[in-house]
Amino acid sequence: xxxxxxxxxxxxxxxxxxxxxxxxxxxxxxxxxxxxxxxxxxxxxxxxxxxxxxxxxxxxxxxxxxxxxxxxxxxxxxxxxxxxxxxxxxxxxxxxxxxxxxxxxxxxxxxxxxxxxxxxxxxxxxxxxxxxxxxxxxxxxxxxxxxxxxxxxxxxxxxx
Numbered sequence: 001x002x003x004x005x006x007x008x009x010x011x012x013x014x015x016x017x018x019x020x021x022x023x024x025x026x027x028x029x030x031x032x033x034x035x036x037x038x039x040x041x042x043x044x045x046x047x048x049x050x051x052x053x054x055x056x057x058x059x060x061x062x063x064x065x066x067x068x069x070x071x072x073x074x075x076x077x078x079x080x081x082x083x084x085x086x087x088x089x090x091x092x093x094x095x096x097x098x099x100x101x102x103x104x105x106x107x108x109x110x111x112x113x114x115x116x117x118x119x120x121x122x123x124x125x126x127x128x129x130x131x132x133x134x135x136x137x138x139x140x141x142x143x144x145x146x147x148x149x150x151x152x153x154x155x156x157x158x159x160x
Contacts, residue, residue, distance in 0.1 A: 037075040044068035060106075063099040067092055083141075087132050094125045 047064055051057040074088040101118040105111055 033075055033079050037072065037079075040068055040071045040075060044072070058106075060099055060103050063095055063102070067095050067099070070095065087129055090125050090129050090132070094122055094129075097122050097125070 044065060047061065047068065051061050070088050070092045074085060077083070077085050077088070097118050101115060104114060
């Protein structure tokens with residue numbers, strides 16, 4: 001008889017601990033998302049204000065704004081779907097490498113093998129986007145619940 005009551009108490013305590021743990025994880029999750037989104041918006045705003053202050057925008061500056069845009073979109077999709085869109089990380093990497101290559105070419109007179117290496121890395125990342133898109137279309141991890149979900153052409157949120 002005492003064993004049965006001890007098991008009920010143990011089960012009750014376990015349920016409360018699990019609920020409390022899940023609540024704390026969700027609170028941290030949302031606070032972190034708001035912090036990351038806020039920092040991304042702040043950094044993008046500062047970059048845009050810096051461009052306005054100097055009176056011009058280089059291609060480096062514009063590509064930096066695209067990086068901030070992709071990071072903000074990643075936060076928004078992750079907030080809505082709880083899935084990290086892997087393609088967005090690859091897009092950010094492609095944009096960052098493009099920015100680095102353009103900066104390197106504009107600051108040096110003669111391009112060297114670094115341009116070839118960066119171009120190869122961009123090509124590999126572009127192939128990775130194709131693989132991820134094919135895999136997410138062919139083997140979806142989450143079944144679409146409704147036709148109102150984010151479409152495949154507008155960065156679906158079903159990738160992990």
